[in-house]
Amino acid sequence: xxxxxxxxxxxxxxxxxxxxxxxxxxxxxxxxxxxxxxxxxxxxxxxxxxxxxxxxxxxxxxxxxxxxxxxxxxxxxxxxxxxxxxxxxxxxxxxxxxxxxxxxxxxxxxxxxxxxxxxxxxxxxxxxxxxxxxxxxxxxxxxxxxxxxxxxxxxxxxxxxxxxxxxxxxxxxxxxxxxxxxxxxxxxxxxxxxxxxxxxxxxxxxxxxxxxxxxxxxxxxxxxxxxxxxxxxxxxxxxxxxxxxxxxxxxxxxxxxxxxxxxxxxxxxxxxxxxxxxxxxxxxxxxxxxxxxxxxxxxxxxxxxxxxxxxxxxxxxxxx
Numbered sequence: 358x359x360x361x362x363x364x365x366x367x368x369x370x371x372x373x374x375x376x377x378x379x380x381x382x383x384x385x386x387x388x389x390x391x392x393x394x395x396x397x398x399x400x401x402x403x404x405x406x407x408x409x410x411x412x413x414x415x416x417x418x419x420x421x422x423x424x425x426x427x428x429x430x431x432x433x434x435x436x437x438x439x440x441x442x443x444x445x446x447x448x449x450x451x452x453x454x455x456x457x458x459x460x461x462x463x464x465x466x467x468x469x470x471x472x473x474x475x476x477x478x479x480x481x482x483x484x485x486x487x488x489x490x491x492x493x494x495x496x497x498x499x500x501x502x503x504x505x506x507x508x509x510x511x512x513x514x515x516x517x518x519x520x521x522x523x524x525x526x527x528x529x530x531x532x533x534x535x536x537x538x539x540x541x542x543x544x545x546x547x548x549x550x551x552x553x554x555x556x557x558x559x560x561x562x563x564x565x566x567x568x569x570x571x572x573x574x575x576x577x578x579x580x581x582x583x584x585x586x587x588x589x590x591x592x593x594x595x596x597x598x599x600x601x602x603x604x605x606x607x608x609x610x611x612x613x614x615x616x617x618x619x620x621x622x623x624x625x626x627x628x629x630x631x632x633x634x635x636x637x638x639x640x641x642x643x644x645x646x647x648x649x650x651x652x653x654x655x656x657x658x659x660x661x662x663x664x665x666x667x668x669x670x671x672x673x674x675x676x677x
Contacts, residue, residue: 378597380413384440385424386541389565391619392494392585393417396440399492399587399612406604411597413438424540428588432486437593443479443493443586444522451660451668452478455675456495457524457583458660459653462675465621468495468582474674478667483588491609493586494616496559497624498579502572503555506639510648519547519556522583524656528557531652545571560627569634576641577628578649587612 382400386393393415400413416422422430427439428446447454455475456462462471472493480490501507503516514533520526521538529536534555539547541562547553548571555572557580568575587609594602632638641649661669 377410378412380411380437380593381421382413382415382438382440383419383422383427383430383436384415384417385419385427385442387418387565390417391561391623392440392496392616395494395612395616395619396587398615399608402608402611403605406608407601411601411605418542419540431488431588431590434590434592436590438491438587438589440585440587442521443584444524447523450482451664452482452671454522454524455660455668455671457522457581459524459528459580459656460650461653461657461672462582463498463579465495465582465617468584469617471671471675472584474671478671479586482667484591487591488588489591489594491587491589491605492613492616493584494613495582495584495620497561497620497627498577498582499557499559500563500580500628501555501557501576501578501641502563502568503574503576504572506574506637507576507645508642509644510652513555517552517554519544519553519558521558525557527656528580528652531655532649541566544568548572559623560631561623564627564630564634567634569631569636572636574637574639575628575631576639576645578641578646580649580653 382396384393384396388394388397397415400415404412422436422439424441425445427441430436431439444454444457447457452475456468456471462468476490476493483489507513510532516534518529518534518536519539520529520536521540526536526538537547537553539553541558544556544562544566557578560575560577563575594605597605628638661672
């Protein structure tokens with residue numbers, strides 16, 4: 358595979374840095390997803406404020422590199438920068454997946470506190486793989502999509518359940534469902550072919566995949582607030598001129614603030630969109646929430662037993 362980092366100008370400055378650089382950036386989600394829209398704004402700001410010394414071309418919806426491969430593509434320097442779902446890396450270290458642990462952080466306020474505790478550890482872990490985080494943006498709180506109303510955990514038993522990371526696989530299994538890994542882009546087909554019958558995901562993903570075509574009920578259980586993360590190859594970043602580095606970091610900080618606000622807005626607008634298209638938006642029953650939280654408690658206990666010291670330090674800092 359061709360090296361996707363291309364230099365627009367070959368002439369080098371005295372500092373050893375290229376005059377201009379063109380970066381290809383793979384992302385997993387379509388242009389209509391707010392994460393991608395935010396990243397496109399980030400790329401535009403970098404290009405404008407560096408006067409074209411760094412241009413980032415966003416390749417959305419897995420069109421350049423598929424979601425499961427994006428992190429390793431950045432690590433191996435096939436691409437200099439990329440976005441992926443942070444808890445996909447939870448098999449490497451539990452620190453990556455704490456935001457997808459059920460009922461640990463269920464509001465934006467708690468999610469922000471958790472990220473404050475998580476970011477230093479994530480930065481250290483990525484540094485060992487010669488990468489660095491630029492910014493992270495949450496999805497709306499996760500809700501339950503089903504083909505009928507679910508009043509208790511028992512109603513989930515036996516259902517084919519869409520999963521997108523190890524935590525959700527475990528959660529579905531403990532609920533008595535049968536988890537199946539399905540990427541967001543493949544959700545409609547998975548439902549239409551009977552591969553899955555229910556899922557937990559954000560109102561954004563539900564609306565963007567037209568969930569009303571294959572399920573009837575949405576329950577905002579606010580199970581967790583997971584995040585996407587944008588990372589950059591350390592060597593690619595270090596190759597930039599100092600003024601360009603400063604612009605990238607400033608644009609990243611702006612994108613993080615903007616992305617969190619976009620996520621908050623998405624929660625309301627996309628939930629309304631689900632209802633407008635005929636889905637029944639129903640508040641979860643007390644019995645359902647109690648059952649789901651009991652599963653979450655069991656998972657958190659198991660997580661504590663197997664988590665690394667670094668991961669546990671996140672939980673300790675967050676609880677303080």
